[in-house]
Amino acid sequence: MNVHTPLILAEGVYKRFGRTEVLRGIDLAVAPGEVCCIIGPSGSGKSTLLRCVNHLEKIQAGRIWVDGQMVGYADHGDHLQELPDREVQRRRAQIGMVFQRFNLFPHMTALENVVEGPIGVSRRPRAEAEEHARWLLERVGLAEKANAYPRHLSGGQQQRVAIARALAMRPRAMLFDEPTSALDPELVGEVLTVMKALAAEGMTMMVVTHEVSFAREVADTVVFMDEGQIVEHGPARDVIIDPQSPRTREFLTRVS
Numbered sequence: 001m002n003v004h005t006p007l008i009l010a011e012g013v014y015k016r017f018g019r020t021e022v023l024r025g026i027d028l029a030v031a032p033g034e035v036c037c038i039i040g041p042s043g044s045g046k047s048t049l050l051r052c053v054n055h056l057e058k059i060q061a062g063r064i065w066v067d068g069q070m071v072g073y074a075d076h077g078d079h080l081q082e083l084p085d086r087e088v089q090r091r092r093a094q095i096g097m098v099f100q101r102f103n104l105f106p107h108m109t110a111l112e113n114v115v116e117g118p119i120g121v122s123r124r125p126r127a128e129a130e131e132h133a134r135w136l137l138e139r140v141g142l143a144e145k146a147n148a149y150p151r152h153l154s155g156g157q158q159q160r161v162a163i164a165r166a167l168a169m170r171p172r173a174m175l176f177d178e179p180t181s182a183l184d185p186e187l188v189g190e191v192l193t194v195m196k197a198l199a200a201e202g203m204t205m206m207v208v209t210h211e212v213s214f215a216r217e218v219a220d221t222v223v224f225m226d227e228g229q230i231v232e233h234g235p236a237r238d239v240i241i242d243p244q245s246p247r248t249r250e251f252l253t254r255v256s
Contacts, residue, residue, distance in 0.1 A: 005068075007032045007173055007204045008053060013062035015048055015228075022048045024228040026062070030173075030221075033202040037215035037236065040225035041251060046208040049225070050175050053206065054095040055088055066095055067172050093121055096166030096174040100182050102158040104150040110137060110161045111146040114168050122169065129168070136164040140194050156187030163194055173204040180211060212255055216240045224248045 006029035015023035022045045030036045038046045051057040053064055055072030063080075064070060071091045073080040083091075104113050114133035118124040137143050140160040150158050159179055166174060176195065180188040192214050199205060199218050209215060215222050215236055222239040224232040224247075232245045243249045 005032075006030055006065075007034075007067055008206065009063075009065045010049075010053070011063045013049070013052060013064060014060045015045075015052055015057060016060050022228050023052070023059070026228075026230060028223065028230065028233070030204060030206060032204055034220045035199045035203075035205045035207065035218055036221045036223060037207045037209055037219035038223045038225060039209065039212065039215060039251070040223075040231075044225040045228040046225050047177050050097075050177050050206060050208055053175060054092050054097055056097075058082075066091070071095070089121060093117070093169050094172045096169060096171035098159070098162050098166050098174065098176045098179050100178045102150070102155070102162045102182075104158055104161060104165070106150050109147050109149055110142060110153070110164075113150075113161055114165045117165065117169050133164070133168055136167050137161070139167075139197075140164050141190070154187060155183045156190045159183065159191045160194055163191075163198075167198075173206070174198065176205065176207040176209070178208050178210065180209070210255065212240060212252065224251065226251070 008030040010026050010028045013023050013026040014021065026049060038049065040046050048057055052059050053066065058072065069091055072088050073082055105116065108116065111130065111133055114136060115129040118129040118132065119126055134143065134146060137146055140163055142157060142160055145153060145157060153161065180191050183191065192211065196218055219236040221234065222236045223230055224239060226247055232239055232243055232248045239248065240252065243252060
């Protein structure tokens with residue numbers, strides 16, 4: 001992919017739940033290697049946008065491409081045709097997703113959680129998948145916890161296993177949905193450290209976060225959303241330090 005071609009591209013995206021419009025005409029481009037942080041009040045559509053990118057939520061209008069492909073649909077001119085589940089799963093495998101709640105399988109060890117996708121979805125040989133999983137657990141600082149079950153891990157450790165699990169699929173992009181919001185304050189730093197390392201290595205990332213200091217330090221661009229729309233979008237320091245929209249300024253004043 002050309003470095004100037006967006007890795008993630010959304011055009012005119014609308015999403016409703018019943019009669020409630022949650023996304024109202026979202027246009028957004030994320031370049032390869034870019035870290036895009038999405039901030040805004042609760043209910044503004046941030047998490048829904050993230051879930052639409054990998055087709056965990058279906059859109060009512062617009063288009064979303066990841067690496068030149070739509071994850072859940074085939075484009076037939078003026079209408080979209082939903083793809084079979086197997087093809088959706090194949091395309092979704094290119095996009096790592098880390099949730100607020102860690103969503104680990106409680107009956108599996110950390111290592112087993114990390115190898116589940118590569119073996120079950122990508123059909124990789126177990127020995128190869130386990131070798132890569134151990135390397136990933138070491139990368140997130142949990143090599144010694146490979147045989148531990150989630151109930152024996154702290155929240156921060158569980159979230160780092162979840163990041164390793166997402167990376168095990170060798171994704172082109174990573175989506176983080178408020179990855180530190182369920183953690184005790186003293187555990188937030190260990191997860192953000194892993195995310196900063198990923199950013200430094202050039203991983204394309206979309207991060208829904210309330211951690212404004214993380215966005216200021218790590219993000220290339222920041223999106224401020226409110227009521228299902230992008231109110232402001234630009235370089236991180238511009239949006240956070242010198243926002244142009246009164247609504248963005250009001251929000252940042254309240255959360256700072």
